[in-house]
Every structure is written in C-alpha cells, then in structure tokens.
Amino acid sequence: MVHIKMKTIYTITHKNFTPPKDSIYKTLVVGGKVELNDSEMDSTGENISELNNELCELTGLYWIWKNRLEENEVVGLCHYRRYFINEMEKGIITKENVDKLFEDFDIVLPKKRNYLITNIENHYKVSHKDKDLNLLKEIIERDYKEYIFALRNVLN
Numbered sequence: 001m002v003h004i005k006m007k008t009i010y011t012i013t014h015k016n017f018t019p020p021k022d023s024i025y026k027t028l029v030v031g032g033k034v035e036l037n038d039s040e041m042d043s044t045g046e047n048i049s050e051l052n053n054e055l056c057e058l059t060g061l062y063w064i065w066k067n068r069l070e071e072n073e074v075v076g077l078c079h080y081r082r083y084f085i086n087e088m089e090k091g092i093i094t095k096e097n098v099d100k101l102f103e104d105f106d107i108v109l110p111k112k113r114n115y116l117i118t119n120i121e122n123h124y125k126v127s128h129k130d131k132d133l134n135l136l137k138e139i140i141e142r143d144y145k146e147y148i149f150a151l152r153n154v155l156n
Helices: 049-055 058-067 095-104 120-127 130-143 145-155
Strands: 006-013 025-029 039-041 074-078
Touching: 006 058, 006 095, 025 058, 049 058, 058 074, 120 130, 120 145, 130 145
Parallel strands: 006 025, 006 074, 025 039
Antiparallel strands: none
C-alpha cells in the first residue's frame, strides 16, 4: 500500500460562506460570480469557468488539474461545501484525520446514498437540463452505435 499525503482539500463554492479553519482546506470559487477573501477563482489561469452553469463543480476540478496539481499530488474536493465528517469527533475531517486515514486506505468515499428517483436518467432530468442528455443520446446513437446498449443500461 502506498502512503498518501494529501496537502489540500479544495472547498468548491459559488457563494459567500465561512470556510473551515483547518489548514488542509482551501476555498475555490467557481463560476466567477463572487470574490471571497483568501480564496482562489476558477476563472483565472487555464479554465472553463464560463461552463459552470452546465458543468457545476467540474469547472473547479478542471482548474485544479490545470493550475494547481503537481505530479503525483493527491487533493481532495468538497462539493459545494459538503464535507466529509469524522463520525468519532462529530465534526468535519481535519488534516490530522486525513493523514491517519491514508495510513490504512488509498481512497476515502462517502457512504452510499439511496435516492428516491428511480434511475440515473430521471435523476439527471430533475437536476439538470434535458437537452444536454438528449444531445448525448443523439450523438451516441448517431456516431457510436456500439455503445447504445451500455448507455441504456447506465441510464436505467
């Protein structure tokens, strides 16, 4: 097992908030709508910030990849201020918690969440624009026919 050292967890935001005080957290503002003290903006450097309405936090992930990620570096990402919780201490994880976790594990993920929406297609339609998913279907049906079955399986 490789011992991972994570030095940064980026907290993605598009509105003002009080960031965690732990040194592992850095604030990344996406979509270029607000400026916050002591934060970085996904609209600087190499970026796709203008696509934030369609791609959400992925514009921030792209920015991290292109502008801040060093070779072999591991970073964390909190999706719109949703933090990993240390259940033992009843608070968000700290640098100390992260270092300890990665002594035994290579990756940390949230617990599985069961949605009331019946499938991925319906979930996407509730949360996003139908036209994007319809365009994806059209392109696959037109240009990548061998993946139609896989697309239908994923969406259902």
